[in-house]
Amino acid sequence: MSTQTFTSTTTLGSQPQAILQLRGAHPTPNTNAFPELDRQGYTVVKNVLSSEKSIEYVKRAFDWLEGFNKGFKRDDRSTWKPENLPAFSRGGLFNRHGAQHEQWAWDVRSEQAIIDVFSKIWDTQELLVSFDAVNVSLPFDKDANFQKESWPHTDQSPLRRYKHCIQGIMNLVEVGPKDGSLLVLEGSFELYNEFFETHDQDAPAEGWSWRDSFVPTEEQMQWFYDRGCKWKKIEAGPGDLILWDSRTIHYGGNAEGDSIRVATYVCYKPAKDIEPDALERRKKCWDELIGTSHDPLxxxxxxxxxxxxxTEDERLRPLRRPILSDRAKLLAGIESY
Known part of the structure; x- marks a missing residue:
């Protein structure tokens, strides 16, 4: 693993530099425009959305949370309690209640500036997008009842030992060193292949799963720590797009102090690469307003x-079906390019 240190941000139009040599002959994303993805497994693309747009999306996120009428009020800190919010996981990951298909979530993933970033990665504008979750993390009191522990994982199957997917977080507020944000294990993506090549004995009896998810044990995490990997919290401003290679071990940190976190998860891949049965499943997910995991394919x-x-009263879908633009219909896969 390289001992060099690299900056954690990049800008649109950066010139490609040294690229990590990757194993595997499968089609992979072209990260030349964002060379840090190949050097360190993550980067921050600055100012993809304007601060004005980011502020408006934050307002709409809080409108949505207040609309559940559970007692949460954005302007009353005493109401910032898990019991005053619809069910979420971890510090503020909302992947229930049809959150993936709220109008504001669709409007974010339909932003052309975000699409343009992923178009550079995949060398095409003909993309499909994930029906992914949103995150609103509030700094709860220390005795609040919610999942506080870290949850290191990768969103890539151990069977795929090559550059396969670039994930994204559209960050909508300022997140600093003590705020809720993405944490990445620096150096872990470079060790991805070596880890699985030397840990065949850790595979379950039926073999590694095709599912794009791997949760290391504490012992397995120690293997990475012993090779110099360290945790880094990603700092970003409103309108910045956080990108990371799916082989990078990561998790979402909880909000601390007085700062909130508002973000959406965005991931795009070429429409031409989806299998026909998966495309039909996407259409079903749209028809029934079902969410999906990160990879759109x-x-x-x-x-x-x-x-x-x-619970019996859990909202299954948004109160109003989202209205998709012509561009969004293509991204959803319900219309063809």
């Missing part, structure tokens, strides 16, 4: 309908 169904509600 090899996805799992997520959300209240797919997983089943936690």
């Amino acid at each position: 090899l996805f799992r169904e997520t959300g209240s309908i797919a997983l089943g509600p936690l």
Whole structure:
């Protein structure tokens, strides 16, 4: 693993530099425009959305949360309690209640400036987008009842040992060193192949799963720590797009102090690469307003309908069906390029 240190941000139009040599002959994303993805596994693309747009999306996110009428008020800190919010996971990951298909979530993923970033990665504007979750993390009191522990994982199957997917977080507020944000294990993506090549004995009896998810044990994490990998919290401003290689071990940190986190998860891949049955499943997910995991092509169904509600009164879908622009219909896969 390289011992060089690289900056954690890049700008549109950066010139390609040294590229990590990757194994595998499968089609892979072209990250020449964002060379840090090949050097360190993550980067921050600055000012993809304007601060004005970011502020408006934050307002709409809080409108949505207040609309559940559970007692949460954005201007009353005393109401910032898990019991005053619809069900979420971890510090503020909302992948239930049809959150993936709220109008504001669709409007974010339809922003041409975000699409343009992924168009550079895949050398095409003909993309499909994930029906992914949103994140609103509030700094709860220390005795609040919610999942506080870290949850290191990768969003790539151990069977895919090559550059396969670039994930994204559209960051809508300022996140600093103590705020809720993405944490990445620096150096872990470079060790991805070596880890699985030397840990065949850790595979379950039926073999590694095709599902794009791997959750290391504490012992397996120690293997990465022993090779110099260290945790880094990604700092970003409103309108910045955080990108990372899916082989990078990561998790979402909880909000601390007085700062909130508002973000959406965005991931795009070429429409031409989807299998016909997966395209039909995408159309079904749109028809029924079901969410999906990160990869727009090899996805799992997520959300209240797919997983089943936690309570009898859980909202399964948005109150209003989102209205898609012509561009969004192409991104959804319900119309063809």
